[in-house]
Amino acid sequence: MRRTALFGAVLAGALLVPAGPARAHGGDAPDATSYRTEVSGISPAEPGLTVRAVEAGARLELVNGTGRTVEVLGYDGEPYLEVRPDGAFENVNSPSTYRNQTLAGDTPVPPGASPAAAPQWRRVSTEPSVRWHDQRTRWLGEDPPPQARADESRSHKLRDWVVPLREGVRTFEVRGTLTWEPPPPAWLWWLGALALGAGLTALGLRHPRWIGPVAVVAGMITLGYAAARTSVGVSGQAPAYVAAVLALIAGVLTWLGRAPFVLALAGAVLAVFGGLADVGVFTQAVVSFPGPSWLARTAVLVAIGTGVGMAATGLLLLRSAPISSDA
Secondary structure, eight states: OHHHHHHHHHHOOOOOOOHHHHTTTTTTSSSSSSEEEEEEEEEETTTTTTEEEETOOOTEEEEOOOOOEEEEOOOSSSSEEEEEHHHHHHHETTTHHHTTTSSSOOOOOOOOTTTTOOEEEEEEEEESSEOOOOOGOOOOOOOOOHHHHOOOTTTTEEEEEEEEEETTTEEEEEEEEEEEEOOOOOHHHHHHHHHHHHHHHHHHHHOOOGGGHHHHHHHHHHHHHHHHHTTTTTOOOOHHHHHHHHHHHHHHHHHHHHOOOHHHHHHHHHHIIIIIGHHHHHHHHSEESOHHHHHHHHHHHHHHHHHHHHHHHEEEEEEHHHTTTTO
């Protein structure tokens, strides 16, 4: 059947793509991590200047409302970033500019970049704010720290960190902490997603129309989850928005007793792009979300479980439908 072939092609494509959008969140920020980067404050305090950790600690964000120019100093004390009232600039002669281009810090530093070189500024924003990776605030090792390996049942403060700032000839600093957080019980969240999928499939066998309202609710939850992540600067949410809209459309059509193919397709897309693309939140403690971590995990659980139930119900309805001329 042409519908079955189309469904298989779309689902296969969906299964191959999710890693891309996941890596694109916030540039190369993780969906979730075991490390909590927190800003304690600016010392001495500077009215109008704020710094916070964003994207699950992958970057720092500085907003300069002082009306004056504030510099972020690089790893060797050189001018690295300059946040002026008319925008933000990076020093192309600073080695930190290249070391901070990616989360891994693997961009080669050109020979002309040196802490002793005169600054050459390149505009990166028209707003008096900037975000950047900073290795001083993160755990750079591939393996967990020794404290975590010794005891994974509790949090471990790894260190205090400092990022120096300068305004004119006056220097001050951003201070914060880095903590390793124990992982959540991933098996419990997976069990919840599978139970929801199985329950909705059973419901679809007896009362397929009632999958419609469930799909609408799941679509709204996924839409809100994607919007919340967008609000804190997490990019790459377009597939989740598409999945949410498809779930809403499929839910309405299903309640009207129509389009089981759309239900199956929307379910697969919702499970993949609304849930599996962010499944790292099940296994890591710190997530890129402006609320409690359990709420983000619940949204992902709902997307996976409801998507599975929608897809299974749609396929079962397609199999039981009379063979039409497009078979």
